[in-house]
Amino acid sequence: MKKVLSMLAAMSMLLAMTSCGPKEDAGTTPDNSTGNSTVDSSESEKPADNGGAKEVLNVWAFTEEVPGMVDKYIELNPEFGEKYEIKKTIIPTTDGEYQPALDQALIAGGDDAPDIYAAEAAFILKYSQGECAKYAAPYEDLGIDVANKISEADIAQYSVDIGTNPDGKVVGLGYQATGGAFIYRRSIANDVFGTDDPATIKDKIGPGWDKFFDAAEELKAKGYAIVSGDGDMWHAVENSSESGWVVDDMLVIDEKREAFMDYSKTLMDNDYHNNTEDWKDAWFADMKGEGETPAFGFFGPAWLINYTMADNCGDDKETAEREGTWGDWAVCEPTVGFFWGGTWLLANKDTQHKEAVGDFIEWVTLDSSETGLQYMWANGTYNPDSPTKDCVASGTVMAKSNGEVDFLGGQNMFDVFVPANQFANGKNLTPYDEKINSHWRDQVRQYTSGQKTKEQAIADFKTAVSDDLAIEAAE
Amino acid sequence: MKTKLKGVSYAKWGYIFSIPFIVTFLIFSLYPTFYTLLLGFTDCVGLNNTEWKFLENPFDNFKTIFENNSFKKSLKNTVLIWVLNFTPQITMALLLSAIFTSHRNEIKGKGFFKVVFYMPNIITAASVAVLFNALFSYPIGPVNDLLVSFGFRDEPYNFLVYKTPSQLIVAFIQFLTWYGNTMIVLISGILGISPDIYEAAEIDGSNGWQTFWKITVPNLKTVLLYTLITSLVGGLNMYDIPKLFNKGGPDGSTLTTSVFIANQAFSGRYLYNRAAAASMILFALISILSAILFWLMRDKDEARIEKEKRDARRAAKKQQKEAIKWQ
Amino acid sequence: MAVVAGKSSGNVAFKIFGYALCIFLAIISLFPFVIMIVNSTRSTTQIQQHAVSLIPSTYFFKNLDVLLDKSFDPLKGFFNSLIISSCSTICTVYFSTMTAYAVVAYDWKLRKPFFTLIMCVLMIPAQVSSIGFYQFVYKIGLTNNFLALILPSIAAPTVVFFMRQYMIPALPMEILQSARIDGAGEIRIFNQIALPMMKPAMATQAIFAFVTSWNALFLPQILLIDNDKHTLPIMVSQLNGDIYRTEFGAIYLGLFLTVLPVLVIYFLLSKHIIAGVALGGVKG
Incomplete structure (x- = not known):
């Protein structure tokens, strides 16, 4: 009997302390998702945090591949590196931890929210068409001339289909071609x-x-x-x-x-x-x-x-x-x-650096010139240390590349x-x-x-x- | 008798010393826990759903969960795997702690063994689970290679598609990672027992076996209760080993309730409400089982202390009164 | 005489059994470590094709190169891990002992409900409350801050429970009473009399707390986004990559290096567990 009583007392303690729990939450969460105010206030703090100079771009990925591309981009465009500081978050998918972490960061928004994030074939649809599609910025909003670029680069239809959101806008594209x-x-x-x-x-x-x-x-x-x-x-x-x-x-x-x-x-x-x-x-x-x-x-x-x-x-x-x-x-x-696998690149619709994000994404996914990422990727010149040739998304690039391998x-x-x-x-x-x-x-x-x-x-x-x-x- | 026992009560110190725990708990765990548990009565499904409301029939989610075959199966698996791992674990831990604390039979290299037995607990459970998956892999894998080359089997055996072997392997991994931990807890409990009691026993001429059962075990009761409760809670919450060994498979045979809950809540359709209902049921189950354990091993010691304290207080009051009278 | 003889033969049997059991268990317990060490000398391909082998290979320095060549600094990770784990271990052990002391040594009205509350907290399935937790940490802006990982360890229900269980038989009220008579304050009694008597229990729980915190991956990975704040396990997990580009050799090496400091801590603390014997005498 005493046990039951003390259990009841404990429960009532719990209740008393939390009775305002759900209400409070219902109040704060929408605040967060619509919250321009929170974003703004954190914006103004930011220069102080970083000693003033550079703006921060958050890049989230599940391997070093995409963050490595940012480094390469900076190497080719030094002025980009002078302007932005890249914060890389790499969480492997092997233990299923990438998605919950990314989801939380997207939901929470603010300073630590990803500007650019990568998604793998196994879960890209969640971010382009499913649960999390609402966080992805259409490429056209980043200043990319999507329709023309896609036909110019001759991107495979399956890659575009997967990266198109329910409103019919392209929010993600890959750089590899993974036809089997x-x-x-x-x-x-x-x-x-x-x-x-x-x-x-x-x-x-x-x-x-x-x-x-x-x-x-x-x-x-x-x-x-x-x-x-x-x-x-x-x-x-x-x-x-x-x-x-x-x-x-x-x-x-x-x-x-x-x-x-x-x-x-x-x-x-x-x-x-x-x-x-x-x-x-x-x-x-x-x-x-x-x-x-x-x-x-x-x-x-x-x-x-x-x-x-x-x-x-x-x-x-x-x-x-x-x-x-x-x-x-x-x-x-x-x-x-x-087809099997592949990585798609997405951008946060709330990113404060639309232009920069757009420039980088375009260079990775749609640039079919010889200075674009995909040309280097296809011809094994991207990383001189491991000159592997890989199939890339752009048919235009593939047509002018040589895929002979030993x-x-x-x-x-x-x-x-x-x-x-x-x-x-x-x-x-x-x-x-x-x-x-x-x-x-x-x-x-x-x-x-x-x-x-x-x-x-x-x-x-x-x-x-x-x-x-x-x-x-x-x- | 000039004892200056103040008339003040020490009770306030009980509150003061609990403040850090309570404050931390209120800040960091209460809100998240309560919030998620509350979701069990709502229609909250999907990521970052802020428009959920309470269900008209608040127990709908519980009904759904009780009708969920995988959930029912997961409860059975969890209890089965826990029993399979805990029985050998507590037996071994008791045995080892008896060996290591025996005053009469010093084992050489005691320190070494004590360190080694705890070591599996140091590596993350995830790595051990992955290692065992590799050990039993098919058709080429260390265990199969041994079985075939020693002639126990003509062909390799695909452990990972059969249910009972998978459950046994998961239980064994759980055993391997935790027996050292349990052993250390028991040893530290035994070391807390006053050596005088043992000396007295020795003088009385009781042998090692008698000493262990008549003195060690009864005096270890509070710590044993701790071991039982935490193993129960930990075992019924078992998550990372079954998850990483074979994702709860084959055919859901190593799907534990925690894996089920996490699957519902953090992936697929984000069925937070169902996951919350399922965890409340799990919580209730754990509480009932723990209450039974508490009752079975109820603290006669504590009851005795209570009584002693009450007596002491009464005596103190009496003394005070007498002191006043004297003045 | 006969009694003595019987006793000693029983002792021999006991010893033989004890050694046999210990050696057997030592082998299976060391096995994962041997595999880990051997695999840290093997190449990814070798590991992929035969995940378990007892024969070392020659890729140790190659794997070390891979490990050091990444965009992170293992030494920094080591210090980050050390700060987080030591602080949270100290918090857990000190405050849990204090909470247990409140429950055992004092008689207050809400004592029982409070203890029941602690037990309830202990039984809450951990999987579900984690999502609320990191939402909360994001909201109060403690991401990238070690405090988000250290402060919650003040309230560790399991440890409180252990301390209480240990304290009930091991902490005689008479001693506290006599200290009060000598005029000692309550805080001093706790710090100078109760704490030392709890040393074996504290050492035990310190090991567990340290190991748990040192190996923690899920929450640190989500809360510490900044590269400079990453802990050692986060760095090792980054070697995982995705399934088709995993550096297995370097991972095993990383795991091995991660485990080493824990072993050292364990060696140091296990001495205190043994020291409990001497302390036991004080009780009388």
Whole structure:
């Protein structure tokens, strides 16, 4: 009894001390979002804080890539560096901490609010079309002649679609092009198909998954796996589907995505793959050709070659020894068109430095001249220390760049990757894809490992999504 | 008897010494906590939603949460994983603290072991979870390599898609990171017990086993209660290990209630109201379980002290009165 | 005689069991550290392909270069971490002991409700209140200020609870009473009599508080935006990058360097835990 009484007393203490809690909050929060007054007052304090001279530009990103570009921009435009001091905030996405932090900073506004922020393909829609779209400034408000620049630079449509807000204005664009290809080993192609010519191989593995599985059977007969794991296939399937996971606030399982269950099961039951999971030890080992059975290829964009495969194929930078599978690769058109990853740049609509922000963003995303970022990026001159060539967003830049790389035995990868961008689709994404995909892949694995029937796995997937996101299944 | 016990009460010092805690609590935790808990009765969904209002039927969110299969599953998982980790953890910690504080059987290298056992708690739980995920990876991974090369299995086993193995691994990680911590708490508790009691026991000829159960454990009761309560609270709030080991998977088997709550509140659709309702339910559950623990291990000592103090006060008053009489 | 013999054979069994258990546990407890140290000498590619290995490689200095080559200064991070962690440890331990003392040593009307309140706070699921917390810190403008991380540690319900539990059997009221008779003020009694008796408990909680604060990542990352204010764990986490450009070797090296100071602190403080034995005698 005494316990109950003291508990009650404690509760009433709590209540007494907080009875004004919610009201107070309802009063202060709107103040903050409409708050020109707060912004102004902090503006006037700022010079004092920084000793007077420079104005602060806050740059938020999840890697050093975008902040590094600001440094490069300053290097090329010293007057920009004299005028602005750059405050970089880099929070990796790996532990899921970037988004909550960025959201808070956007909501809070004021001095520490980001002026420029980066978003990755996995969550860009939240910032361009979803929850946080209201914080993003249309590029045209930053003084960028968007429509003309986009056609002049020949930016892939999927990249524009993704970066367009619900009002039809462009608020974000990427600098990379992440259209995907099929990246395969020449030696295996020669052994099984008698040639390593991309023109022939592309007809062996596609178009369409039926041909892909025919090829898988041929490869299996010679003791090869066609891919490392079903994750390799998923990115291609996901992006080639007609509709995204959520349509009119209801969960929809596109036919092509549902078919992925069967594909994955086929891969599993016929031993067409090594049953690895992407980004795990065994997956990387397959790049070097050290897996259980040699894997024929991977689905991926140019960055997968540069940042992941090249290093993992045995390219020892220390000794410049090229061993493993280095140089044994080639790219061809994928079974179905898709894109994977990419970084989009956004600007805060409340930024006090619209012109500066606009200049920088234009240089990164839309400048197709030889002094623009993308030209340097594509030709490996951006960072002399690591002269990797990468596909960039501007088709104009790609047309005047040379994509011949040793890793692919001298093949010009741009021949494949530039058209690949045309097949990529920017319209079947939703802001919840990261979560829904992870539920989906989880249930598919439950099915392929034989722990569940297909029907059960689909039913459990629907429950999981509804429980997690309050998005009910259609029908 | 010229004791100058002032007639003043010392009670005000109780208030004075609690001021720092109360002030800090009021400033830094009360508002956030209360604010978020309040959201459980509202329709607040979405980032920076300032237009939320209280629901007409205030318990709608609770109803939704109780009907939420993942939530129910998460409660079961949480309790299961906690029991799986806490049973060996407290057993091991008691055993080790008995070994290390034994007066008769000095273990050499005691200091070394004590340091080493606490070490897993020093690295962030996140790193340990990631390490274990790598250890059990499939088809190539250290554990699988060992299993196959020693002939325990013909083929590698995909630990991470099966439920029970995943739950056991998470429980083991939790055990590994916390047993040293629990051990240190118990050791410091044992060291707080007066050596005189042990000397007396030794003179009485009781053996180590008897001493441990008859003297150490009863005297350790308050600290044991602390261990039980904090492990319960910590265990039922378990977040980073299941989250980083396998995102609560496979098939939601390591989805703990805290992971569920964080998923609702900080990602996807920002279902703050549901998350708040879920945390209130979790809070209620923890409170009930803690209350049971408190009751089971209720402080007879404290009750005794209370009584002694009351007696002392009465005696003091009596003395004072007598003193007055004398004057 | 027989009794003595039986006793000593029991002791031998006890010792053998004790050593076996300790050695086994030591191996599994050290395992993560060994992996961490070995991996700090391996290249990212090596780690990606075989995440766990006991064979060191030759990339230690390469990884160190990566670590030092970044746009941050690990030494600065170390000092920032040290300031935050030491201050919050001191706050936590001192004020929690004080709060526990208020609950144990004095008889006041709201004592019980207050303790129940502390227990309630302890049980609140932590995940949800964090969002309100940083909204609040943003509002009062304490971002980029170490105080936002130090001050809240004054109210640490878990530590108060521990101190109370420890104090109940370990702090005899008679001693306080006699100090009062000697004319000592309440504050002096607390600082000079109660505090020293709580040393083992304080050392224990100091270790825990220090480790927690030293390893904290989530709140510091959100609250300390300024590069100059970053703590060591924030810097290590920046090596993470996104999933496809992670410098694993440098991360393990960074983790290793982060853990080292904690080990030193632990060694220093664990001596005080042992010192508790001697202090116990005072109680009589």
